[in-house]
Amino acid sequence: MSIQEIKVPVLAESVADATLLNWCKKPGEAVQESEKLVEIETDKVVLEVVAHQAGTLTEILKADGDNVLSEEVIARLDSNVAPTVTSPTPVMEEKPAIALKVELAPSSTAPAKTSPAVRKLATEQGIEPGAVPHHGDRVTKADVLKIQKPSVSPSSQSDASVRVEERVPMTRLRKRVAERLLNAQHEHAILTTFNEINMKPTMDLRKKYKDVFEKKHGVKLGFMSFFTKAAVAALQKFPVVNASTEGDDIIYHGYYDIGIAVSSPRGLVVPILRDVDAMSFADVEKGITDFGRRARDAQLSLDDLTGGTFTITNGGIFGSMLSTPILNPPQSAILGMHNIVERPIAENGQVVIRPVMYVALSYDHRLVDGRDAVQFLVAIKNALEDPSRLLLDV
Numbered sequence: 001m002s003i004q005e006i007k008v009p010v011l012a013e014s015v016a017d018a019t020l021l022n023w024c025k026k027p028g029e030a031v032q033e034s035e036k037l038v039e040i041e042t043d044k045v046v047l048e049v050v051a052h053q054a055g056t057l058t059e060i061l062k063a064d065g066d067n068v069l070s071e072e073v074i075a076r077l078d079s080n081v082a083p084t085v086t087s088p089t090p091v092m093e094e095k096p097a098i099a100l101k102v103e104l105a106p107s108s109t110a111p112a113k114t115s116p117a118v119r120k121l122a123t124e125q126g127i128e129p130g131a132v133p134h135h136g137d138r139v140t141k142a143d144v145l146k147i148q149k150p151s152v153s154p155s156s157q158s159d160a161s162v163r164v165e166e167r168v169p170m171t172r173l174r175k176r177v178a179e180r181l182l183n184a185q186h187e188h189a190i191l192t193t194f195n196e197i198n199m200k201p202t203m204d205l206r207k208k209y210k211d212v213f214e215k216k217h218g219v220k221l222g223f224m225s226f227f228t229k230a231a232v233a234a235l236q237k238f239p240v241v242n243a244s245t246e247g248d249d250i251i252y253h254g255y256y257d258i259g260i261a262v263s264s265p266r267g268l269v270v271p272i273l274r275d276v277d278a279m280s281f282a283d284v285e286k287g288i289t290d291f292g293r294r295a296r297d298a299q300l301s302l303d304d305l306t307g308g309t310f311t312i313t314n315g316g317i318f319g320s321m322l323s324t325p326i327l328n329p330p331q332s333a334i335l336g337m338h339n340i341v342e343r344p345i346a347e348n349g350q351v352v353i354r355p356v357m358y359v360a361l362s363y364d365h366r367l368v369d370g371r372d373a374v375q376f377l378v379a380i381k382n383a384l385e386d387p388s389r390l391l392l393d394v
Contacts, residue, residue: 004055006037006075008068009047011302017067018042019172020074021117022141025057031077038075039298040068043176045305046266046298055079064141065117113138120169121145173267184327189365192324195377198347199340199355202226202384217282223337224260225284227312227380229390231335232256232276234379235310238372241363242309244330250367253309259328260288261313264295270311270328271295271304316340316357325362332367335380336360 011018021039025031031051040047055077062074114122114129121144122129134143170178184190206221213221235242235256243252256277259270271291273284294300311328316339325336336359343356361377383389 002055002078002080003058004051004053004077004079005073006049006051006077008040008070008072008074009049011042011070015042015070015302017069018047019117020062020064020066020068021046022064023060027057027060029057031055031057041172041266042302043172045173045269045300045302047301048299049074051077053077053079063115065115065120117141118144123167123169126166171266173269177267180329181326184329188327188329190327190362191365191370191373192360192362193370193373193377194322194358194360195381196345197357197359197381197384198345199223199357199384202387203340203355205387213282217285219282219285219289221281222285222288224288224312224314225281226384226387226390227314227335227337228258228260228273228276228284228288229281230380230383231258231310231312233383233390233393234376236277237379238376240368240372241333241376243332243367244309245332245364245367246330255309257307257309259308259311259331260291261311262291262295264298264300266298269295269300269305270308271300272306272308274307311335312337322358322360324360327362327364333361333363333373333376336362 008018018040019042021041023038024036025038031037031054033052033054034050036048036050037057038049040049057075058078059076060074061076062068062072068074112130112132112134115138118139118141119129121141122132122139125144127144129139129144132139132143134140202223206223206226210221213219239252240250242256243250245251255275257272257274258276259272261268261270271294273279273287273291276284279287291300291304294304308328308331310331311325311334313325313334314337315323315325316337320338321341322338323336325334327334338358338360340355340357342353344351345354345356346352347354359377359380361373363373
């Protein structure tokens with residue numbers, strides 16, 4: 001017998017614990033090498049725990065919804081035992097489907113045990129967890145999933161007296177984002193400055209080269225690479241905007257690690273493009289595309305989300321006209337992009353229609369003076385209204 005312990009991955013220092021979401025295997029089932037066993041949600045990202053060897057999953061020590069610590073043993077796998085059919089633990093027990101009826105009641109008089117994941121699922125289904133038929137002293141996710149949720153008739157939907165509510169607990173990621181945003185507002189002197197950018201020169205350049213760019217590099221030429229490179233050029237001119245705080249100290253970074261805010265099914269995440277000053281436009285576009293894909297598929301790692309000296313968020317993809325982004329501590333500033341709309345502007349003494357984007361820079365006024373913030377945003381505006389500046393470094 002060769003028993004392998006399945007452990008929680010090493011978590012970052014800022015992550016105290018994690019939550020088991022759902023097991024993909026049951027005790028007694030065969031497991032292939034590198035096959036996913038369970039998903040674990042931290043405050044920042046969802047991690048996958050895989051089998052390092054093929055074998056049979058012999059024991060599950062932590063159930064769905066349980067909190068776990070870094071490197072804690074959560075299961076055991078026997079790499080020498082052929083797959084056998086064993087009785088699953090109560091956590092993973094399966095039962096025949098049971099239609100929801102009025103007389104639902106626990107199978108015993110003692111209150112049934114439920115995990116956070118079970119309570120969350122039952123709440124989403126509009127079911128009282130303790131009323132779910134079950135065996136033993138615990139209600140499992142399988143018990144809840146086997147229940148058919150009663151449908152709402154059209155007549156009741158149109159009845160004005162029916163007022164539907166749904167209470168769903170926050171995910172760990174959502175709670176962490178909320179906590180960081182509140183802390184940023186309470187602990188930093190946030191001020192925002194705005195400007196507008198005539199996007200026609202950048203749009204003309206993109207239109208001229210987008211086909212040959214995609215053909216050569218295998219990735220589309222978007223606006224994010226222009227803004228990211230323009231931001232780095234401006235950060236090089238105004239180092240304090242690339243700085244961060246640590247207690248009463250200001251840390252000036254000699255590198256440019258840019259956080260790109262990305263929307264994922266579980267909430268907002270900010271993966272980091274590192275050493276962007278050494279990257280090409282194609283490298284930036286490939287990095288952002290990869291982040292977007294992995295955010296959707298919950299494949300970002302803790303390393304992807306750690307660090308960063310400056311952040312860019314693009315609300316324009318959702319139609320935002322103007323906003324005041326909140327700092328991503330301990331960084332000193334964040335750039336907000338918005339949608340591009342044709343607007344009348346004055347150009348050479350004439351009123352013309354141009355594609356205009358409003359941009360916002362929120363910054364920590366404890367570190368960054370208004371003059372530096374305004375000039376930083378003007379530097380980005382100048383670079384995008386004359387993209388040749390990015391090539392000539394002027």
